[in-house]
Amino acid sequence: MRVNNKEIMAQDVREPKQERSIEKKNKILKAGYELFSEVGYYNTNTAQIAKRAGVSTGIVYGYFKDKRDILLDVLGIYVERAFAPVLQLIDGMRFPVNFYDLSKSVLDVAITVHRDNAKIHEALHSISHTDPDVNARFIELEDVITLQISNKLAALGADAPNLTERVHFAMDIVQSFAHEWIYDHHPYINYEEMRTVVENTLVALFI
Numbered sequence: 001m002r003v004n005n006k007e008i009m010a011q012d013v014r015e016p017k018q019e020r021s022i023e024k025k026n027k028i029l030k031a032g033y034e035l036f037s038e039v040g041y042y043n044t045n046t047a048q049i050a051k052r053a054g055v056s057t058g059i060v061y062g063y064f065k066d067k068r069d070i071l072l073d074v075l076g077i078y079v080e081r082a083f084a085p086v087l088q089l090i091d092g093m094r095f096p097v098n099f100y101d102l103s104k105s106v107l108d109v110a111i112t113v114h115r116d117n118a119k120i121h122e123a124l125h126s127i128s129h130t131d132p133d134v135n136a137r138f139i140e141l142e143d144v145i146t147l148q149i150s151n152k153l154a155a156l157g158a159d160a161p162n163l164t165e166r167v168h169f170a171m172d173i174v175q176s177f178a179h180e181w182i183y184d185h186h187p188y189i190n191y192e193e194m195r196t197v198v199e200n201t202l203v204a205l206f207i
Contacts, residue, residue, distance in 0.1 A: 031053035035049060087148070150163050
């Protein structure tokens with residue numbers, strides 16, 4: 001049976017253990033992250049990633065099966081960057097919870113995360129509509145954040161009924177507003193006024 005080069009490359013994919021090898025893999029991921037952000041996933045190929053990373057295409061295939069394999073690792077990096085400030089905010093919540101201050105902080109974090117990762121966010125979300133693995137990773141992120149916030153609020157004495165459902169709905173509101181604030185820019189919307197409406201809506205969900 002004939003085996004093509006791609007099959008051989010896929011079989012030879014390895015997880016780097018030496019510092020130099022780890023550095024090469026990280027350069028490839030950094031290059032993929034940058035190129036997916038700049039020109040999109042479908043307009044990027046492994047040769048371009050290799051060139052940006054300063055390695056040969058063969059080395060890229062030494063660490064990744066294909067471009068999609070790079071995409072999934074890039075998605076992991078994005079998720080970590082997006083989740084870190086949210087996790088920090090959750091860890092910092094104390095009793096009694098001031099939902100007025102919390103709503104402002106949540107919106108600040110959401111806006112910052114969307115602004116700082118705008119290009120890769122758009123690239124990855126466009127793929128999530130057609131790639132079930134990418135979509136599943138975003139849903140997993142949403143689930144983790146929802147449950148961590150719900151559990152922390154419950155531990156701090158929040159007694160609103162259906163707390164998890166309220167948190168999930170609040171997250172939808174926050175995400176929608178962050179998208180509006182960063183991407184949409186409707187000329188007929190006063191976004192500062194909209195932010196006040198969103199803050200009051202979030203508070204009303206929990207008190």
